[in-house]
Amino acid sequence: MGRTGTNLPKVGQYNRAVVLDQIQLADGISRVEIAAHTGLTPQTVSGIVRRLIVEGIVREDGLQTSNGGRSRTLLRVNADAGYAVGVHFDPAELSCVVVDLLGRPLVTMQRPTPPGAGPQRVTAAVAELVDEVLLTSGVERGRVHGLGLAAPGPIDQAPGEIVGPPQLSGWERVPIKQMVAAATGLPVTLDNDATAAAIGERWAGAGRGVADFAYFFFGAGIGGGLVLGHQIHRGGSMNAAEFGHTSVRPDGPPCYCGNTGCLESLISPAALVAEARRRLAAGEGADSDLARLDPASTDFDSVRLAAASGDPLAVEVVDTAAAWLATAVVTVANILDIDLVVLGGHGLRHIEDRYRRAVEEALATRTMARRIRTVRVELSPLGPDAAVVGAAALVLHATYSPQVSELLSL
C-alpha cells in the first residue's frame, strides 16, 4: 500500500524518455527549447542528447536561426534507427503494419480473419502475415524492437490472456501473448484494441501533447482509451475506458455484457441496421432510398451512405445514434474533466461529421465545467488504421515514452 519511491537510475531513464518525447513531438527542436519545455538543465539535456545520437536514435538535422542571430542545431528522431510491428486482431480482419521510430507506416496489410477460427489457426495466420509484411518492407527481423498486439478485451495483462471477448466464442482465457511470441520470435506487448488506438493517437494522431483525453473507438463495438495526466489510464485490471458500456438508457436493450441500455447496444453498426429495418418495416421512410431496396440488403454501409447523401430516414437513424453518443460523452467529460475527445475507428466512416457536431454541441451546452472551458472534439487523423498503427505504437511507447509508473516502480 502507498506509493513507492524513486532513485537515480530510474530518474535518468525517465528524463531520457522525456527528452525523446520532446524530440518526437516536435518537427525539429533545439537543445535550448527542450530544456525550456522540460525544466531540465541544459547540461542534462546535452548529456542525454549526446547518448541518443551515439545510439543512432536521434540525429542533428538543420539549423534554426534565433532572434539573437545565433543559430541552433535542430534535433529529430532518426526514423530508421529501429522498427516495430503492429498487429490488430479483429474478429473480422487481421491487420499488420511495420512502422519506423516516428510511428510512420512502411507497409500495411490486411487479410480476413479465418471465420470461426480458434487460437491456433489465428496465431498461425498472424505469423504468416508478419512474415509477409517484413518481407515486403525489407526490414530485417533483428531490427524490429517488438510486436504490439491489439486484441479485443477483456484482457488479463499479467498472463497475457484474452478473456472470452463477446465476439469470439470459444476464446476462453487464451494465452495469446505467449502463442504469438513463440510463432513470430518477437517480444509481444498485448493490449486492448481501443487502448492501443488511443496510444496511437497520443503518438501520431490527434492526442499529441494533450494531457487528458478520451478516445472513442468505433468498430463492431464501441471501445475507448483514456490518457490522464499524459499517461494511459488502464485501470487496475487493465480494462478501463469501456465507453461502449456507459449505460445511457435504462429501459434499453439488455447488453451481452450483463448491463442494460449500454451505448454500444444502441449505436453499434448492428444496432443502427436493426433500427433502420425496424423503421422501414413500420412503414416509415416512404421518401427514403432505403425503402426502395430489398430490406434484407439494408446493411451498415447502405445506412451510413444514405445518411451521408441526406436520406431522411437514414439521417434520423444516425442522428438518434449521435444523440446517444453525445450523452455518453457528456457523462465521460463530467466524470473526468478532459481537454479533448477523439473520435476514431472504421465504424465512423461517412457519419463522422454528424457525430462530431452532436458531440461538440453537447459538450458546449451540457457539461458542468462548460463556463470554465470548452472540451475540444477531433476526428482521428489515423482513420481506420488507428488500431494497427496504435498496436505498433505500443512497442514504441513502451520503449520510449516517459512512464510515471516506471519512474515509481520497484
Next chain:
Amino acid sequence: MGRTGTNLPKVGQYNRAVVLDQIQLADGISRVEIAAHTGLTPQTVSGIVRRLIVEGIVREDGLQTSNGGRSRTLLRVNADAGYAVGVHFDPAELSCVVVDLLGRPLVTMQRPTPPGAGPQRVTAAVAELVDEVLLTSGVERGRVHGLGLAAPGPIDQAPGEIVGPPQLSGWERVPIKQMVAAATGLPVTLDNDATAAAIGERWAGAGRGVADFAYFFFGAGIGGGLVLGHQIHRGGSMNAAEFGHTSVRPDGPPCYCGNTGCLESLISPAALVAEARRRLAAGEGADSDLARLDPASTDFDSVRLAAASGDPLAVEVVDTAAAWLATAVVTVANILDIDLVVLGGHGLRHIEDRYRRAVEEALATRTMARRIRTVRVELSPLGPDAAVVGAAALVLHATYSPQVSELLSL
C-alpha cells in the same frame, strides 16, 4: 506540450513524502519495512527518517521483534508536530475542525450558514468559527500549517474562485480563497467539497493505500472525488468526478446543469421527497406510515427513516434511487476500472445499507471486468464529517503526501 523532466531536489522531496506516507499509513513501521515497501535503499530511508525526527514530524515509538530475534524501532508520525484547520462551507451549514498531523480531529464545530448570505458575511462567519475552534482546542494559530476550504463547485482553482454554484444564487466568481486568507491570517487551500472528502478518505478513511477509487458524496446534491494511480484526479479545469451528472435516464427531468436525466436529479434528497409525495398523491402506499401524515410534512428524514423501518412505499422510493445509483456506479467502473467505490456524506444516513447492497450487486453482475476482479464497496468510516475532515486533510495532503505532479512540475 509533452511531459516535464525531474531533478534531484524534486526527487528528494518526493522520496521524503513517500516515506512519510508509509509512516502515516502504518500503525508503527520500521525503517526496514519502509525500504521494502518503497523500493528505496535502507540508506536513503535512514537519512530521510533522521531529518523527519530532527524536525519533530516523526518519532521513534516502541520495538518490533522480528523472526531473527533482532528488534527494530518502530516509527510513528508525531501527531502534535503541527495542525491543520478544515472548513466545509455548505449552503446550509458551516463546519470547522482542527486536526493533528495524523488527521485526527481535536475539536469540530458546526453552525448554520447565514441564510441567503453573500460572500462577505459568510467569510466573516468562517473567521469567527475558526477563532472559536482554535480557542476551544487550545492550538496556537502559529502552529497551524494552513486552512483547507471545501466549497461547492464548480471552482476555478487558479484565481481561487467559486464559480456560481447552483445552490448559491448571487455567488458569481467569488474570490473566496483570498477573502478567507485575509480574514483568518492563514494560508488557504481551496477545493471542491467532494474532492476534499475523497482526500479525507485517502488520508484517514476507506481509501487508505488504495490505488484507484471513486468516492461518491451524498449531500444536497451528489458529488464525488477520484483517486487514480494514488493521485487525486482533478481534471484540467479542476472539476472532475461530477458523478451526480452522469446521465442515466435520457427521458428524465432536465437538470439545472444543462444536461438531462442526471443521477442527481433522480436521487437527490429533494428528488426522493418529490417522488414519495407523488406516489402518496397518486393514492399509493395505503399501508405506508407516510400516508398517515400531512403530505407537506413528508421530508427527506421522514422518507429515509420510514425506509429504514421497512415502510413499503419508502422502501420502494429508496430502492428505486439505489438502482439509479447502481447504474451510474457501473458506468464509472466500466470507464475507470477502479478497485473500490466509497459511499459517503450525510445524505446516506439510514439508507446506506440499501444503497450499498444495490451497488455491490450491480458491480458483481454488470461490469465488463467482473470475471477478472470484483470492485469493492465501502461505506465511508468518516461519515457526515468526511468533507470537513477532508478539508483539513487538504492541507496535510499538500504538505506531506507524495505528489507525482510536484515531482514533474517545472
